[in-house]
Amino acid sequence: MSEVSIQAERLLGRLSSLGAIGRGDDGRLTRLAASDADRAGRDSLVRWLEDAGLEVAIDRIGNIFGIWRPESVRDDAPVLLGSHIDTVIDAGIYDGCYGVLSGLEVIETLKSSGWRPSRPIAIAAFTNEEGVRYAPDMMGSLVHAGGLSVEEALASIGIDGTRLGEELRRIGYAGEREPGFLKPHAYLELHIEQGPVLEREGLAIGAVETLQGISWQRVTIEGVANHAGTTPMSLRHDAGHAAARVITFLREQAVAADTPSVATVGSLRFEPNAINVIPARASLTVDLRDPDEMRLREAESALASFLDELARSEGVAVSVERLARFEPVVFDRGVVDRIEQAAGRRGLPCRRMTSGAGHDAQMMARIAPSAMIFVPSIAGISHNPKEFTPDADLLAGANVLLDVVRSLTAAG
Amino acid sequence: MSEVSIQAERLLGRLSSLGAIGRGDDGRLTRLAASDADRAGRDSLVRWLEDAGLEVAIDRIGNIFGIWRPESVRDDAPVLLGSHIDTVIDAGIYDGCYGVLSGLEVIETLKSSGWRPSRPIAIAAFTNEEGVRYAPDMMGSLVHAGGLSVEEALASIGIDGTRLGEELRRIGYAGEREPGFLKPHAYLELHIEQGPVLEREGLAIGAVETLQGISWQRVTIEGVANHAGTTPMSLRHDAGHAAARVITFLREQAVAADTPSVATVGSLRFEPNAINVIPARASLTVDLRDPDEMRLREAESALASFLDELARSEGVAVSVERLARFEPVVFDRGVVDRIEQAAGRRGLPCRRMTSGAGHDAQMMARIAPSAMIFVPSIAGISHNPKEFTPDADLLAGANVLLDVVRSLTAAG
Numbered sequence: 119m120s121e122v123s124i125q126a127e128r129l130l131g132r133l134s135s136l137g138a139i140g141r142g143d144d145g146r147l148t149r150l151a152a153s154d155a156d157r158a159g160r161d162s163l164v165r166w167l168e169d170a171g172l173e174v175a176i177d178r179i180g181n182i183f184g185i186w187r188p189e190s191v192r193d194d195a196p197v198l199l200g201s202h203i204d205t206v207i208d209a210g211i212y213d214g215c216y217g218v219l220s221g222l223e224v225i226e227t228l229k230s231s232g233w234r235p236s237r238p239i240a241i242a243a244f245t246n247e248e249g250v251r252y253a254p255d256m257m258g259s260l261v262h263a264g265g266l267s268v269e270e271a272l273a274s275i276g277i278d279g280t281r282l283g284e285e286l287r288r289i290g291y292a293g294e295r296e297p298g299f300l301k302p303h304a305y306l307e308l309h310i311e312q313g314p315v316l317e318r319e320g321l322a323i324g325a326v327e328t329l330q331g332i333s334w335q336r337v338t339i340e341g342v343a344n345h346a347g348t349t350p351m352s353l354r355h356d357a358g359h360a361a362a363r364v365i366t367f368l369r370e371q372a373v374a375a376d377t378p379s380v381a382t383v384g385s386l387r388f389e390p391n392a393i394n395v396i397p398a399r400a401s402l403t404v405d406l407r408d409p410d411e412m413r414l415r416e417a418e419s420a421l422a423s424f425l426d427e428l429a430r431s432e433g434v435a436v437s438v439e440r441l442a443r444f445e446p447v448v449f450d451r452g453v454v455d456r457i458e459q460a461a462g463r464r465g466l467p468c469r470r471m472t473s474g475a476g477h478d479a480q481m482m483a484r485i486a487p488s489a490m491i492f493v494p495s496i497a498g499i500s501h502n503p504k505e506f507t508p509d510a511d512l513l514a515g516a517n518v519l520l521d522v523v524r525s526l527t528a529a530g
Numbered sequence: 531m532s533e534v535s536i537q538a539e540r541l542l543g544r545l546s547s548l549g550a551i552g553r554g555d556d557g558r559l560t561r562l563a564a565s566d567a568d569r570a571g572r573d574s575l576v577r578w579l580e581d582a583g584l585e586v587a588i589d590r591i592g593n594i595f596g597i598w599r600p601e602s603v604r605d606d607a608p609v610l611l612g613s614h615i616d617t618v619i620d621a622g623i624y625d626g627c628y629g630v631l632s633g634l635e636v637i638e639t640l641k642s643s644g645w646r647p648s649r650p651i652a653i654a655a656f657t658n659e660e661g662v663r664y665a666p667d668m669m670g671s672l673v674h675a676g677g678l679s680v681e682e683a684l685a686s687i688g689i690d691g692t693r694l695g696e697e698l699r700r701i702g703y704a705g706e707r708e709p710g711f712l713k714p715h716a717y718l719e720l721h722i723e724q725g726p727v728l729e730r731e732g733l734a735i736g737a738v739e740t741l742q743g744i745s746w747q748r749v750t751i752e753g754v755a756n757h758a759g760t761t762p763m764s765l766r767h768d769a770g771h772a773a774a775r776v777i778t779f780l781r782e783q784a785v786a787a788d789t790p791s792v793a794t795v796g797s798l799r800f801e802p803n804a805i806n807v808i809p810a811r812a813s814l815t816v817d818l819r820d821p822d823e824m825r826l827r828e829a830e831s832a833l834a835s836f837l838d839e840l841a842r843s844e845g846v847a848v849s850v851e852r853l854a855r856f857e858p859v860v861f862d863r864g865v866v867d868r869i870e871q872a873a874g875r876r877g878l879p880c881r882r883m884t885s886g887a888g889h890d891a892q893m894m895a896r897i898a899p900s901a902m903i904f905v906p907s908i909a910g911i912s913h914n915p916k917e918f919t920p921d922a923d924l925l926a927g928a929n930v931l932l933d934v935v936r937s938l939t940a941a942g
């Protein structure tokens with residue numbers, strides 16, 4: 119089944135073209151959702167969809183669909199290949215775009231090879247996956263899956279004070295289709311790993327079987343500010359020292375667990391933050407992730423117990439605010455199997471793995487059998503101009519996507 | 531010798547008057563060195579000195595002296611009673627002012643009691659002790675003691691971009707006397723403790739025999755920023771976690787030492803300081819203090835070894851910048867003995883102790899036998915509007931100062 123392959127130049131050329139849209143005078147790439155740069159990127163994508171002879175549909179939240187619906191299978195649910203083309207600030211060219219353009223490449227390859235699919239094949243570019251300009255992230259797919267009303271999403275106020283609904287109208291991408299109009303038979307998302315695992319293990323393909331659950335909390339510790347020279351150690355209520363103990367506790371827990379659990383304190387502030395004053399207050403964020411919901415709950419619970427003990431032993435007040443919480447996602451075993459088999463047939467070394475980042479696929483998994491295909495990210499770098507995946511890996515991933523689509527649309 | 535005592539109302543009234551000068555519309559007290567508010571405070575002090583019949587002298591760095599020089603002892607070196615009247619931002623009314631005004635009170639009391647001193651008695655208000663507007667702190671006494679040239683000090687650029695020399699001229703306190711013109715026979719500084727020890731132990735007087743050495747360093751840790759979700763714990767180079775280990779190490783060392791050593795991390799910054807990014811960089815300050823120079827060096831050396839090990843074990847780069855270093859000061863045993871004896875004669879419970887904060891006395895100790903008298907600070911609070919010492923303690927401290935001055939100026 120591997121005799122057909124995608125056209126390397128066409129896919130790589132489009133990735134490069136799309137990556138050139140939205141660059142500022144300083145050369146930095148930024149296509150925030152519903153911005154002028156996003157409009158320019160969308161316009162290019164729609165032109166390519168039309169050139170490929172696909173039916174273009176845009177829904178009220180601005181999600182763009184390109185649908186190949188042969189006469190014979192007109193009414194069946196499609197195999198949907200999606201991701202996003204909005205970016206973070208100062209982005210690389212692969213995150214999201216690689217999945218959307220590979221989906222288009224797969225459809226064009228199949229069309230020109232004379233493939234007669236048993237059901238429609240479609241691609242989707244979901245609005246505002248990154249969530250940089252408007253909250254929440256993964257918004258277009260969340261609305262598509264029914265997890266957020268389109269009215270609420272359109273009312274989202276951006277970091278620049280704009281309203282998403284008005285910005286979508288302004289750029290000409292407030293469509294008329296009702297979100298969720300396209301119910302997929304299956305959903306596939308091809309994406310760069312954004313982590314170091316595949317490169318480190320020398321693998322070409324990740325068959326993503328789970329997506330980590332995420333728990334975000336803000337911990338605020340109130341101690342007592344005092345003179346750094348005149349306050350004996352035994353009389354201190356040092357909010358900064360208490361915060362440091364939270365950080366070392368989380369590391370020890372995560373390392374001792376010997377599981378895929380990760381824990382990160384990425385943000386920390388002291389007050390008054392002066393060299394000779396014992397910190398009165400420390401505010402830190404805790405990012406816990408685990409592909410297993412039970413373990414994630416245990417990690418949350420261990421932290422809560424530790425914070426109780428900390429408050430007592432340090433004589434500080436500790437308060438916790440929940441910032442975000444997503445349960446882990448388990449992708450469809452049948453689809454994951456097909457990815458692994460497709461990689462094997464192409465001789466590509468592959469492993470089953472967990473996605474540490476959030477993706478549109480986790481929303482689509484609510485309404486259709488879904489899975490993801492990962493390709494290596496050099497040094498695990500993403501959300502950064504240094505984001506890079508070698509061409510050979512990009513092409514390998516697209517060919518695996520092609521083969522999985524063929525297996526899902528082969529005539530019974 | 532204790533039949534004479536200072537006049538409570540006069541001292542407390544002046545403390546209150548001076549504490550009313552330099553309050554903003556919000557009621558907060560701020561008299562930064564060489565500001566308009568400092569001028570107003572200085573003008574009041576000089577008026578009081580003149581009213582008391584003292585000879586007023588101002589030197590080139592703006593230090594104010596009030597000298598009682600009876601005809602019979604004209605040429606002898608004076609007993610000098612000093613401190614400062616500049617304040618931090620949002621200050622209390624006691625820090626510094628209490629020592630200067632008590633010195634004046636002592637001279638007036640002795641004059642009116644018919645005391646015939648064996649040598650002159652003088653008070654000093656040193657410029658820019660707090661160091662908030664201009665660096666370094668304790669500047670006026672440092673220049674007086676010959677530790678910094680007056681030209682260099684006057685060239686200091688403030689946090690508001692002003693030059694100290696020009697500001698002193700502007701407020702009329704760029705005097706003509708050469709700094710150091712007054713060589714004291716002995717130097718005494720009465721001050722609030724700014725720490726919790728006296729109150730906690732129920733004591734009225736601290737006979738300060740040593741002043742802690744201070745070591746200030748900035749530690750910068752460079753790790754690798756990465757995605758909080760996709761980077762396994764074992765592959766992290768987390769600058770934030772490394773910083774937390776520095777904090778917990780310093781605490782453990784200081785507590786285990788069972789000495790007066792203190793260690794504080796008051797200031798810490800993460801970069802990029804985002805909830806879902808492993809910190810690439812952490813910058814923290816380390817404040818180490820110890821009254822014993824050998825122990826202070828050991829603490830510095832233990833930190834350096836720890837940082838070496840940290841760089842290896844965490845895979846981070848660590849650099850250290852020295853910000854300030856003062857050796858401990860040992861005050862004059864004879865003067866300290868007199869303080870203890872004076873407290874005893876007044877029935878005031880007293881202990882020998884260490885000053886955790888820096889004071890003008892540490893500079894004056896370079897050129898004259900010196901010591902300090904401490905009175906309790908409620909809850910150890912200072913540099914804060916809540917700074918408070920009960921009137922009875924204020925008066926007790928001033929009477930001990932009076933008695934020590936009498937013992938130092940008694941006719942042979």
